[in-house]
Amino acid sequence: MARYAMVTDLTRCVGCEACTAACSAEWDVPPGHARTRVLPTGPVGEFPRLRAAFYVAQCNHCDRPPCVEACPSGATFQGPDGIVKIDPKLCIGCGYCIPACPYDARYLNPVTQKVDKCDFCAARLERGQLPACVTTCTAHAKFFGDLEDPNSEVYRLVYGRGAERIESDEVKIGPNVYYLGTRGEPALVREKFAPHPPQIPSSGQWWERVFKPLAFLMAGATFLGQAIAFFTQLRKGESQFDE
Amino acid sequence: MSEQATYLPAFSERMIKKHHVAIMLLHWFNAFVWLAELTTGAALIQSDRFRFAPQWYVELVTGVFGTRANMLRFHIAVGLTWIVVLAVYGIFGWRTYLREEVLKREIALDRDDVNWLRIRILRLLGRSNEPLPPQGIYNAGQKLFALTVYAMVPLIAISGLIMAFHWGPASVVGWAVVVHFLAVAVVVSGLMIHVYMGAVFPEEKPAFFSMITGMVPESYAYRHHRKWWEEVKMLERKRAAGELEEAAPQASSRVWAALRAREYWPAYWAALGLGLTLLAAFLLVGQGLGASGGFTRYLAFLIQLVAPGYAASHPYWSNYVQAGRPVLMDFLALELIGVALGGLVSGWLAGRLRWTTDRGPSVPVRARWALAFAGGLLSGFGARMARGCTSGLALSGGATLSAGAFVFMLSVFAAAFAGAYLLRRIWL
Numbered sequence: 001m002a003r004y005a006m007v008t009d010l011t012r013c014v015g016c017e018a019c020t021a022a023c024s025a026e027w028d029v030p031p032g033h034a035r036t037r038v039l040p041t042g043p044v045g046e047f048p049r050l051r052a053a054f055y056v057a058q059c060n061h062c063d064r065p066p067c068v069e070a071c072p073s074g075a076t077f078q079g080p081d082g083i084v085k086i087d088p089k090l091c092i093g094c095g096y097c098i099p100a101c102p103y104d105a106r107y108l109n110p111v112t113q114k115v116d117k118c119d120f121c122a123a124r125l126e127r128g129q130l131p132a133c134v135t136t137c138t139a140h141a142k143f144f145g146d147l148e149d150p151n152s153e154v155y156r157l158v159y160g161r162g163a164e165r166i167e168s169d170e171v172k173i174g175p176n177v178y179y180l181g182t183r184g185e186p187a188l189v190r191e192k193f194a195p196h197p198p199q200i201p202s203s204g205q206w207w208e209r210v211f212k213p214l215a216f217l218m219a220g221a222t223f224l225g226q227a228i229a230f231f232t233q234l235r236k237g238e239s240q241f242d243e
Numbered sequence: 244m245s246e247q248a249t250y251l252p253a254f255s256e257r258m259i260k261k262h263h264v265a266i267m268l269l270h271w272f273n274a275f276v277w278l279a280e281l282t283t284g285a286a287l288i289q290s291d292r293f294r295f296a297p298q299w300y301v302e303l304v305t306g307v308f309g310t311r312a313n314m315l316r317f318h319i320a321v322g323l324t325w326i327v328v329l330a331v332y333g334i335f336g337w338r339t340y341l342r343e344e345v346l347k348r349e350i351a352l353d354r355d356d357v358n359w360l361r362i363r364i365l366r367l368l369g370r371s372n373e374p375l376p377p378q379g380i381y382n383a384g385q386k387l388f389a390l391t392v393y394a395m396v397p398l399i400a401i402s403g404l405i406m407a408f409h410w411g412p413a414s415v416v417g418w419a420v421v422v423h424f425l426a427v428a429v430v431v432s433g434l435m436i437h438v439y440m441g442a443v444f445p446e447e448k449p450a451f452f453s454m455i456t457g458m459v460p461e462s463y464a465y466r467h468h469r470k471w472w473e474e475v476k477m478l479e480r481k482r483a484a485g486e487l488e489e490a491a492p493q494a495s496s497r498v499w500a501a502l503r504a505r506e507y508w509p510a511y512w513a514a515l516g517l518g519l520t521l522l523a524a525f526l527l528v529g530q531g532l533g534a535s536g537g538f539t540r541y542l543a544f545l546i547q548l549v550a551p552g553y554a555a556s557h558p559y560w561s562n563y564v565q566a567g568r569p570v571l572m573d574f575l576a577l578e579l580i581g582v583a584l585g586g587l588v589s590g591w592l593a594g595r596l597r598w599t600t601d602r603g604p605s606v607p608v609r610a611r612w613a614l615a616f617a618g619g620l621l622s623g624f625g626a627r628m629a630r631g632c633t634s635g636l637a638l639s640g641g642a643t644l645s646a647g648a649f650v651f652m653l654s655v656f657a658a659a660f661a662g663a664y665l666l667r668r669i670w671l
Contacts, residue, residue, distance in 0.1 A: 068290070069290050069291050069292050070290065070292065071289075071290050072288055072289070072290050072292070072293045072420055073287060073288070073289060073290075073311075073315070074287075074289030074290065074311055087311070087312065089311075089312035089315065089316075090311055090312055090315055092406045092407075092409065092416060092420070093409040093413060093416045094406070094413060094416045094417040094419075094420050095412075095413025095414065095416065095417055096417060098413065108412075108413050113409030114409070201413075201414065201417050203414070203417040203418045203420070203421050204292075204293075204417060204421075206421060207293060207420070207421040207424065208292055208293060211421060211424060211425045211428070212293065212295060212424075214425070214428070215295070215424065215425065215428030215431075216295070218428055218429065218432040219428065219431055219432050219435065221432070222432045222433070222435050222436055223435060225367075225436075226435060226436055226439050228367060228368070229367045229444075230439075230443070232367055232368075232369060233444070233445070
């Protein structure tokens with residue numbers, strides 16, 4: 001089975017957002033939202049030693065995705081090829097997964113009322129095409145392929161040229177989108193856009209920490225009461241019935 | 244006390260009526276719904292964080308449905324049916340089930356009930372030998388469960404609708420999931436006792452059978468629901484003495500009577516019903532109601548029968564005659580059959596079934612038929628030209644706020660206004 005990965009060369013990226021436009025057109029992303037975004041770090045450092053980079057942010061299809069376990073209905077799942085997908089038939093739009101993503105790659109589609117995000121253009125892959133952002137990238141900065149195939153370009157870029165993951169001290173969940181940069185761009189991106197620890201909305205926290213144990217407690221209490229009643233009844237027989 | 248003695252001998256033989264058949268039906272419908280919804284609901288919570296059923300159970304139930312999406316669809320379909328049925332009971336039976344006196348009698352706890360609960364628990368623990376206070380038609384435990392259910396059912400229904408139809412922003416849906424889960428958990432805690440009492444507990448055996456036959460033995464009523472038994476006896480005595488006026492008909496029979504009344508429904512009620520029918524059509528088949536489109540289908544079917552080549556090559560009829568799909572496998576064509584059958588049933592219920600020609604006083608029968616034919620010809624022609632009739636264009640189109648529908652409707656009324664004056668002799 002393949003293990004898909006993407007590599008973005010930040011030295012080549014010019015921040016034109018052609019990838020954002022191609023992606024939005026391909027997947028009917030409503031205005032104001034995006035499956036992939038270009039985030040400028042802005043100038044960093046002191047004149048004249050200024051540096052800047054464009055962070056091309058998207059779903060990282062992590063090895064240990066926190067969004068999957070945050071999804072109560074099982075709509076978000078990881079396939080054997082590593083791609084994290086959303087089944088729109090199962091998504092109820094509760095939004096638990098949105099803050100769970102350390103990379104903020106998810107959004108609630110206001111048209112479908114379901115959560116949406118990058119799926120490495122899984123439908124295009126099935127047709128033998130590359131993801132739309134890769135095909136359209138004007139600077140040829142994006143690469144896509146199978147990390148388990150030593151002949152693939154991404155294999156060469158990750159293991160040969162040392163493309164890096166964007167991780168932080170708290171968040172190391174094995175992202176599969178790698179970044180290249182000859183002038184320390186990945187480090188700059190890590191500095192500005194470090195992934196945050198997975199969070200879950202207060203409703204989900206209450207559910208997990210209070211209401212789920214409470215439900216077991218309530219059901220357990222009635223079960224216990226019933227068991228006592230049952231054995232008392234057994235012991236007494238139906239004698240109390242007769243007046 | 245002496246009175247009781249006179250009734251005692253015949254006790255074990257006699258049965259007295261406890262439940263109306265509508266309640267028994269609702270009970271078993273509810274039992275099915277809860278079984279289906281709990282089974283699938285437990286398997287629908289999939290993530291390790293929130294899942295409470297074991298993984299093998301989730302996989303087993305998912306396997307029965309094939310896919311998780313099918314399971315969710317089933318869960319939603321059963322839930323929606325449940326909400327509709329409860330709403331129908333609530334709307335048509337509110338006098339029977341939801342009036343204040345009824346609720347007071349059936350779910351409100353009085354002093355006896357509170358004592359009953361206390362003594363019942365102490366007795367179960369073997370800490371008391373006090374006799375249990377007398378109980379009404381439902382005992383305090385049943386009332387407590389009913390109260391819980393009455394409080395939780397709206398929560399379950401509303402939170403379910405919010406999840407199924409994504410009403411509101413993510414935070415609302417997120418809380419709806421939690422409320423749904425918690426409200427169900429509260430009911431389940433009581434449901435366990437309810438099922439145990441009904442299915443296992445020996446003393447309550449008559450209560451179980453009363454949900455099938457509607458009757459309980461008088462001895463059971465006397466022992467377990469003394470206050471209710473006294474009410475029943477009082478009524479029986481009054482009735483025997485002729486003191487009792489004939490009781491007002493129950494809600495269900497009043498609805499039945501209204502359905503059978505030889506009057507037409509009030510126009511606004513009928514309009515509401517038509518609107519709901521239209522809504523149901525949009526929800527169930529994804530298209531509105533229509534009439535002329537269905538007739539066109541039948542015509543296309545006849546043309547295809549006698550001249551298939553012509554039908555297939557004709558620019559208009561070829562729209563309807565497509566290879567591999569029967570012409571009449573169409574919602575509008577089937578709907579027309581339903582319209583005819585529904586009209587027949589409604590006429591039969593109202594006792595209006597007879598052969599007749601509705602006509603104005605000065606128009607002979609034959610002329611009326613000829614005029615109707617001519618009018619039908621014109622309206623059929625016009626309907627196809629307008630690409631819809633009063634049903635398909637004005638009603639269904641109006642419901643979707645189509646501009647064409649309103650232009651059509653205004654034109655129809657304007658033309659009818661002028662035409663009615665010119666043709667008034669036909670009806671006056």
